Amino acid sequence: MHFTKDHEWVELNGDIATVGISAYAAEQLGDVVFVELPAVGKTLAAGESLAVVESVKAASDVYSPIAGTVTEVNTVTVEEPDQINARPETTGWLAKLKVADPAAVEALMDRDAYEAFLGKL
Amino acid sequence: MPQDVSPLKSTLLTAAHRALGAAMGPFAGYDMPIHYADGVLKETLWTRQSCGLFDVSHMGTALVMVGKASGDDQADHRAVSAMIEPLICGDIAALKPGKLRYSLLLNDGGGIDDDLIVGRVPDSPGVLYVVVNAGNKDADFARIGDAVAAKGGQFKPFQDWALLALQGPKAVQVLSGIVPGVEHLGFMETGRFTTDEGILIISRCGYTGEDGLEILAWPTLAKPLWDRLLANESVKPIGLGARDALRLEAGLPLHGHDIDGDISPVEADLAFALSPRRRKAGDFPGAAVILNQLDQGPPRIRVGLRVDGAPAREGAVILGPDGSNIGVVSSGAYSPTLRRPIAMGLVPPHFAEPETQLGVIVRERVQTALVTTLPFVPHTYVRKPIA
Numbered sequence A: 001m002h003f004t005k006d007h008e009w010v011e012l013n014g015d016i017a018t019v020g021i022s023a024y025a026a027e028q029l030g031d032v033v034f035v036e037l038p039a040v041g042k043t044l045a046a047g048e049s050l051a052v053v054e055s056v057k058a059a060s061d062v063y064s065p066i067a068g069t070v071t072e073v074n075t076v077t078v079e080e081p082d083q084i085n086a087r088p089e090t091t092g093w094l095a096k097l098k099v100a101d102p103a104a105v106e107a108l109m110d111r112d113a114y115e116a117f118l119g120k121l
Numbered sequence B: 001m002p003q004d005v006s007p008l009k010s011t012l013l014t015a016a017h018r019a020l021g022a023a024m025g026p027f028a029g030y031d032m033p034i035h036y037a038d039g040v041l042k043e044t045l046w047t048r049q050s051c052g053l054f055d056v057s058h059m060g061t062a063l064v065m066v067g068k069a070s071g072d073d074q075a076d077h078r079a080v081s082a083m084i085e086p087l088i089c090g091d092i093a094a095l096k097p098g099k100l101r102y103s104l105l106l107n108d109g110g111g112i113d114d115d116l117i118v119g120r121v122p123d124s125p126g127v128l129y130v131v132v133n134a135g136n137k138d139a140d141f142a143r144i145g146d147a148v149a150a151k152g153g154q155f156k157p158f159q160d161w162a163l164l165a166l167q168g169p170k171a172v173q174v175l176s177g178i179v180p181g182v183e184h185l186g187f188m189e190t191g192r193f194t195t196d197e198g199i200l201i202i203s204r205c206g207y208t209g210e211d212g213l214e215i216l217a218w219p220t221l222a223k224p225l226w227d228r229l230l231a232n233e234s235v236k237p238i239g240l241g242a243r244d245a246l247r248l249e250a251g252l253p254l255h256g257h258d259i260d261g262d263i264s265p266v267e268a269d270l271a272f273a274l275s276p277r278r279r280k281a282g283d284f285p286g287a288a289v290i291l292n293q294l295d296q297g298p299p300r301i302r303v304g305l306r307v308d309g310a311p312a313r314e315g316a317v318i319l320g321p322d323g324s325n326i327g328v329v330s331s332g333a334y335s336p337t338l339r340r341p342i343a344m345g346l347v348p349p350h351f352a353e354p355e356t357q358l359g360v361i362v363r364e365r366v367q368t369a370l371v372t373t374l375p376f377v378p379h380t381y382v383r384k385p386i387a
Helices: A025-030 A102-107 A111-121 B014-019 B039-049 B073-087 B132-151 B172-177 B219-230 B242-249 B276-279 B288-296
Strands: A007-011 A017-023 A034-036 A049-054 A059-063 A070-075 A093-097 B022-025 B029-034 B050-056 B062-066 B100-106 B112-120 B127-134 B153-155 B162-168 B188-196 B198-203 B210-215 B235-237 B301-307 B318-319 B325-333 B340-347 B357-362 B366-370
Touching: A007 A102, A017 A025, A025 A070, A093 B050, A102 B100, B014 B022, B014 B029, B014 B219, B029 B039, B039 B050, B039 B242, B050 B219, B050 B242, B062 B073, B073 B127, B073 B132, B100 B162, B127 B132, B127 B188, B127 B198, B127 B288, B132 B153, B162 B172, B172 B210, B210 B219, B219 B235, B235 B288, B242 B325, B301 B325, B301 B357
Parallel strands: B050 B235
Antiparallel strands: A007 A017, A017 A093, A034 A049, A049 A059, A070 A093, B022 B029, B050 B162, B062 B127, B062 B153, B100 B112, B112 B127, B162 B210, B188 B198, B198 B210, B301 B340, B301 B366, B318 B325, B318 B357, B325 B340, B357 B366
């Protein structure tokens, strides 16, 4: 699993990348009450808005950690937004993308690097 | 723009908030708790079902006093009322001892420069208690202080006292265990309570729609009282995030968002704050504009909106049934109590009928917003029967 400085995570399985927000991000957001997911088939550049997660007070964009085309979205998070707080890095995933350049994830932080990054915040 | 680098001010309880693990943030120049470990959602619900403790010491509290009390309670009250009434639209002269009134500080254009509470301190002839919003405190105090001084009175802000709000159905039960007698206060009443450690000025009002008390505490009493209240299992600390959600659910406007210097009391649907005596006399700032709006109707009026889909936040455009732009959302959030997005905004009166179907634009998409009567969540104030 790799992480961005904006606290998204991405996990590769072949050329399919699963994307979500980190436990740290979920903790910072507080209770997620509304989730907006992208349309399946949408093509995203790295850093483009992938989803929106909202707390009582504010809306936050989730940016795609990697370029790709959305193949599947986790509609469970729309029905039960609290899944994102309960299990942000597993069943609280947001979308799966078919990526053209799987090697691009190597440019992101691994868990150790992300933990070190969080330590400096 | 030059960056404001002045350090944030703290309250007597800032260290206590940090010790509780609060997420802190700047608010009106103060370093304030936005939420504690439970988060905004649970804190909102807890306040409605039990009782929440809020540090609102950043708000402005002050006394207005006659220069020299004559000893005639009524004459002194009339004299002190005459110092503040020209700035606001309430009938302060008619206040009975121990009564509080919600009022509005108006400008000459009829706009609301702030909303405030004015009370008649019991057993203190010629003394009024004033509570204003944190963000307007300096400007309000300068304006009120000048007006009071010009009439020979004294204006005395409370420096370094703590203002705690205890809000929720269990508030009175909890505080009466510590300060016996508070249960005798009615809604919008205030009293002075003396303990061995110092003085408390306690009011039964609030900003959540729930029964509640606001406690102005002598500086040395602040932390012990905070700790004693939190020791009660019915009480949890609640941050400003939940306070905002609670007041929005209660349909209460927030100055600088739902009301401001360009919005009149009639537009804000706060005409109840215009006292009949003052309307008749037309002797408040902006009276010509405001009385004309009362007579002819305002060009726009504050409404509540039940929003479908994503929450519509402050600044979201409101659309009429024909798709035309008719206003903007002034406050919007997800309501933890109703489990749906709610919002407020100003729209032309012909769109203000309850159940009128309007639209709001969220992330470039139109969502349905149904006009609804305020409050969203019913108030549960405890009013005394009229004797």
